[in-house]
Amino acid sequence: MGIKLYYTTVTGSRTVKSQQAEMMRILDSKSIEYKLVDISQGEEVRDEMRNKSGNPTAVPPQLFNEDQYCGNYEMFSEAVESDSVEQFLKLA
Template sequence: MVVRVFTASSLGFMAIKKKQQDVIRFLEANKIKSEEVDITMSEEQRQWMYKNIPPEKEPVQGNPLPPQMFNGDRYCADYDSFFESKGSNTVFSFLVLKSQLASKEEP
């Protein structure tokens, strides 16, 4: 599966841009197959992202902000949850992926 990271290129908030870059860099550094989906370029993709975030993960007010991560069509989480998983070294299970070590050991 490919991890899809929903981002927004036209947001003017530097904090969000840094979070998006952090996720993309981490995935690239760990050679995790990923696809960046820019929701500012596609209304269809933006609506798909909003529709597929579980209700309990939606913000109290407004729309969910990027980055949002999915493994295929399965929702993984937002940046805060991703950051927590990095700190606890559980990113691969968090993103529903086999660990790099396990995949190297398989024939």
């Protein structure tokens, strides 16, 4: 599977929760298959997300196509606004 959404099931942040939910809803509405990767399962998963994104302080949600970084919530939101989600996810 290509698209991976790094997210967390353990957060006190309403913002993170709502961003994650919105990303999942939009991906589902566009019938784009994705794999959820929960960074709360261990530090190594969080570190993997940060290493692959090139940002040592990255927080979820983060999107990847295989190991290729696509972007964070703000970047995804801009792609939705410009109707370029497939290009953003490197599917087109």
